[in-house]
Ligand SMILES: Nc1ncnc2c1ncn2[C@@H]1O[C@H](COP(=O)(O)OP(=O)(O)OP(=O)(O)O)[C@@H](O)[C@H]1O
């Protein structure tokens with residue numbers, strides 16, 4: 001097996017996988033009490049401990065059988081995934097088809113799970129993919145999702161990472177976005193003892209667009225890493241990233257965001273914002289923005305802030321009769337607003353609202 | 364009835380209030396005037412329970428209850444309301460959501476039924492209309508991008524909805540044009556009743572033409588140095604504060 005990345009690698013400087021490396025995972029239990037599914041009226045594909053659960057899943061006309069993986073990339077986790085992957089979702093949406101909403105549910109209760117998902121949208125196709133990952137106990141979830149969007153296609157990809165607090169979650173998402181296509185993504189990071197969501201988005205045709213947003217809500221000694229690389233490889237492309245981290249107790253957040261603009265990618269419009277709200281003195285945030293620009297006519301901005309809740313705002317709300325806890329919850333929710341922007345689907349939005357509220361009350 | 368007895372307060376090691384004594388009977392409106400830095404805003408913050416102020420002496424009784432030990436939200440539930448000199452911006456918090464959350468929190472604490480979205484909207488629209496405010500104010504984020512006058516009107520809107528028993532208006536008139544001043548004054552006058560009292564902090568006699576106070580007090584260097592009828596405001600307008608500190 002390919003070795004886990006170490007902190008000597010620049011891209012892994014802030015996330016230490018030694019605790020994961022020291023573990024050995026037994027074969028995942030096959031039987032597992034049926035997981036609680038989100039109440040959303042959409043066809044669903046369910047994976048339990050790394051394997052497709054046909055009985056709980058809908059028969060989707062666009063779903064294909066799993067095929068073995070050939071991995072060309074250097075990314076250590078993608079290589080490990082390729083070596084181990086036995087299953088995963090494969091969706092192929094034909095050109096011009098609006099496939100509506102698909103719910104991807106992954107549940108785990110043990111083992112090392114290397115799912116390989118593939119999503120291909122033909123020219124002008126559209127899909128909203130709502131991905132919910134949940135589990136209990138100790139396991140390692142190492143999914144890789146490969147996305148290819150044809151010209152003018154649109155994928156809304158909403159991810160709710162709500163893994164077991166004892167689990168490791170390391171997700172790699174790679175998207176290739178053709179001309180006029182859009183990859184709109186939002187990730188909510190709530191679970192796992194240690195997690196990383198690593199995005200590689202290639203804007204490979206003119207006027208391709210991506211939104212790469214996230215909200216990390218972490219407590220205890222949770223570690224959440226959001227890493228992105230957006231490559232502008234054609235003119236007139238846009239990328240917007242808003243990553244908000246709310247950290248309580250001794251939680252630690254990481255944001256590494258790189259925007260690369262190739263020489264041909266004139267008129268690039270790139271925006272990246274990382275903001276962290278530290279709710280406790282022991283919480284910590286590491287932010288590393290990076291711009292590599294080789295074109296001369298581009299607009300790229302990035303910013304980062306780290307702060308606490310504004311006590312004047314808290315007082316203003318309390319002076320209107322709003323109890324302190326509720327006032328703080330309102331301000332935390334307000335802080336997240338911009339990150340939730342790409343979530344235009346109503347039921348998905350409600351699901352995230354509920355998850356945020358539950359996080360706050362259980363914090 | 365609000366009774367402030369010999370109230371002293373400090374910020375850090377700086378004494379700001381040095382024995383303020385004042386009582387506002389039910390149904391009365393009292394004005395507080397006084398030079399910049401006298402402690403007027405400090406008094407309003409101490410009355411509404413803002414953190415960071417150490418009360419070093421005295422007491423504040425509102426409707427028979429010592430309120431200094433209460434949280435800000437408990438004071439609001441008890442009927443106290445502060446219109447801020449500098450209303451706070453809340454990016455990401457919609458004004459309608461804010462107003463409804465506040466109103467329902469206060470209603471809950473007072474043992475009244477909460478309002479659903481429809482009932483709230485009806486109430487809010489009527490209150491907006493009374494204050495000549497546009498409906499789209501409800502859709503915007505609280506005070507974000509509001510003009511100075513719009514912020515002050517938004518304070519009065521909150522007051523109109525929360526129906527306090529005691530309102531403290533801290534320079535609600537500053538930054539208002541003449542028409543807005545009249546509208547705001549009408550908003551206050553509309554609340555006048557035997558169960559409503561107010562402390563109106565202002566630098567200008569002009570506001571007191573529209574909200575006629577029962578009494579005028581001068582706060583200087585952390586103390587009430589003079590009290591009188593509405594004519595005191597005229598006198599101050601003519602002669603300033605010179606010589607008052609020692610009164
Ligand atoms: N947080 C603070 N730290 C230190 N000093 C403060 C603080 N807040 C207020 N002060 C001081 O307390 C004094 C009273 O301030 P306050 O705002 O109460 O005055 P005011 O009477 O409302 O004045 P104005 O008419 O200008 O609004 C001032 O000297 C001010 O500088």
Ligand SMILES: [Mg+2]
Nearest residue numbers: 403404405448
């Ligand atoms: Mg003041």
